[in-house]
Amino acid sequence: MKAAERQLRIRQMLESRDFIDSETLGRELDASESSVRRDLDILEQEGVLRRVYGGAVSVQVPPTRAFDYAVESVRLSDEKSRIGRLAAGLIEDGQTVILDGGSTVAAVAGQLASKSLHIVTNSLPIAEGLESLRNIELTLTGGYLDPRSRVLLGPFCEQMLGAIRAxxxxxxxxxxxxxGLSNNNTLVVGSEQKMIAVAARVIIVADHTKFGRGGMIPVAPLAAAHIVVSDAALRPEYVAMLRDHGIDVLLA
Amino acid sequence: MKAAERQLRIRQMLESRDFIDSETLGRELDASESSVRRDLDILEQEGVLRRVYGGAVSVQVPPTRAFDYAVESVRLSDEKSRIGRLAAGLIEDGQTVILDGGSTVAAVAGQLASKSLHIVTNSLPIAEGLESLRNIELTLTGGYLDPRSRVLLGPFCEQMLGAIRAxxxxxxxxxxxxxGLSNNNTLVVGSEQKMIAVAARVIIVADHTKFGRGGMIPVAPLAAAHIVVSDAALRPEYVAMLRDHGIDVLLA
DNA sequence: ACAGACGATGAAAGCTGCTGAACGGCAACT
DNA sequence: AGTTGCCGTTCAGCAGCTTTCATCGTCTGT
Known part of the structure; x- marks a missing residue:
């Protein structure tokens, strides 16, 4: 394995982990710890990570400061924040991205803070978390404000989503x-179907507890999803099921 | 487990717990209590937590939001709140009302809290002020979120306003x-023109300092307004001018 | 095709700094 | 005042870091 490839792999590993120790890296990359350390030095100079005793930690734009206001009531579990980081890694600078409501998506939003993006969302908490960032252009969908979930809904929301491409x-x-995919909140289903229709890539984020569950309202068949991001506790038969449908599965 | 990783885990644990005792930490992190104490020292220096006898408590983030609101309410002068009360009196239960952005309008919004209304607004601060009220159905326009004024703007906003009647x-x-009426913020003018077009009654709220001023961008001729609400310090010639155009003038 | 240069790699040596245990002191509770 | 439990300090041991060096593969010029 070449140096450039190792460094790429390290970047990827840090998408789903806060910290990696040198020993694990050496083993996973099949390289000596000397080489790993050299890679870490380079990546540190590039600002990708910070070297610490025993390994390296990923240098994230502190989500604890940039985003906590929006999600202060929603305690982010470890799993959700790992899923968030992994999903955020799928997004590249300059893209237009639609963000649905929900706490898992909020976890992704927090990790997007460092990128230059055009974000379209119907979630007020997510908008509030991102609005102060100069590198993010933020567009809200219109619509009825659901007071419980603080999400914009209804025909106006759907109409506006129908007018964009992401x-x-x-x-x-x-x-x-x-x-397929399903939901329990009747009102959001229409908006979610529109989002799927207008986006080139559909990325579903869901922790392992969501699998096997059938929600009240069907949203879309499995084939509508392109990528599913979940956590390591997802049972293998579900991974197989998704892959059978041609869906990429990423586990944080 | 390395020091850096332990400290990250402690941070995460404090997201969901206010207090952790040293013994639990030592067990969960598989480290000696000595090491845990050292970690806690470091994290205390970083301001993440505060050490107490038996463990550590998370240090709550100072709410910067409260500061914003404080500034807003200080700026809300006596005149504006009187204008707000008077203008709110023009609105009856069951109506659909569009609220523009701006601090004077926000003063009106505060006085509308006791009525049963359908409110349509492009202002995030106003939406946040009203969203918790059960008697108010709230609809936001969509559009680009202007980070400075926290108002939704642009073609999506105008398109949606064009689809409603108020x-x-x-x-x-x-x-x-x-x-006529004019404004200095180029971007909001289009939305304001739409609002005027779709509303049966156009109520302008403006304290006396706004009179005689010409803003950079014309919004509408005087005749577009039906009612103007201002304060008692408004000079009589302006009252006469408005009445000549068939506009009702109310002075708070 | 061959020789030399260059960069990358892994091993070894020496050093730095982290870790856990032990111990004395102090705070909290009875 | 006594007991219990927690804290800070100290120190030996060791894991991990840096530096150095020999080796190997690749690239370049002749």
Missing amino acids: DAVIMGIGGINET | DAVIMGIGGINET
Whole structure:
């Protein structure tokens, strides 16, 4: 394995982990710890990570400061923040991205803070978390404001979503099983279907507890999703099911 | 487990817990209590937590939001709140009302809290002020979020406004003189023109300092307004000018 | 095709700094 | 005042870091 490839792999690993120790890196990359250390030096100079005793930590734009206001009530579990980081890694500078509501998507939003993006969202908490960032151009959908979830809904929201095109949509979901994606909130389903329709890539974020569950309202068949990001506790049969449908599965 | 990783885990644990005792930390992190104590020292220096006897408590983030609101309410002068009360009296239960952005309009919004209304607004601060009220149905326009004024703008906003009808619009304004209403913020003008077009009654709220001023961008001729609400310090010639155009003038 | 230069790699040596255990002191509770 | 439990300090041991060097593969010029 060449140096450039190792460094790429290290970058990827840091998308889903806060910290990696040198020993693990050496083993996973099949290289000596000397080489790993050299790679870490280079990546540190590039600002990708920070070297610490025992390994390296990923240098994130402190989500604890940039985004906490929006999600102060929603305690982010470890799993969700790992999913967030991994999903955020799928988005590249300059893209237009639709963000659905929901706490898992909010976790992704926090990790997008360092990128230059055009974000379209119907979620007020997410908008509030991102609005102060100069590198993010923020567009809200219109619509009725649901006071419980603080999400914009209804025909105006759908109409506006129908008028745009996006590189990707990042969407949370109530339940996933072999029959497809589903949700329990009746009102958001229409907007979510529109989001899927206008986005070139559909990225579903869902922790492992969402699998096997069927929500009340079907949203879309499995084939509508291009990428599913979940956590390591996802049972293998679900991974296989998704891959059978041609869906990329990433586990944080 | 390395020091850096332990400290990250401690940070995460404090996201969901206010207090952690040293013994639990030592067990969960698989490290000696000595090491845990050292970590806590470091994290305390970084301001993440505060050490207490038996463990550590998370240090709550100072709410910068409260500062914003404080500034806003200080700026809300006696005149504006009187104008707000008077203008709110023009609105009846059950109506659909469009609210423009701006601090004077925000003063009106505060006085609308007791009524049962359907409010349409492009202002995030106003939406945040009203969203918790059960008697108010709230619809936001879509559009680009202007980070400075926190108002939704642009073609999506105008398109959505064009699709609705309202009983009234309550609008602040940058300047009023014999040539009409004008504003200094280029971007909001298009939305304001739409609001005027779709509302049955156009209610302009403006303290007396706005009169005689000409803003950079013309918004509408005087005749577009149906009611102007100002304060008692408004000079009589302006009252006469407005009445000559068939506009009702109310002085708070 | 061959020789030399260059960069990358892994191993070894020496050093730095982290770790856990032990111990005395102090705070909290009875 | 006594007991219990927690804290800060100290120190030996060791894991990990840096530096150095020999080796190997690749590239370049002749």
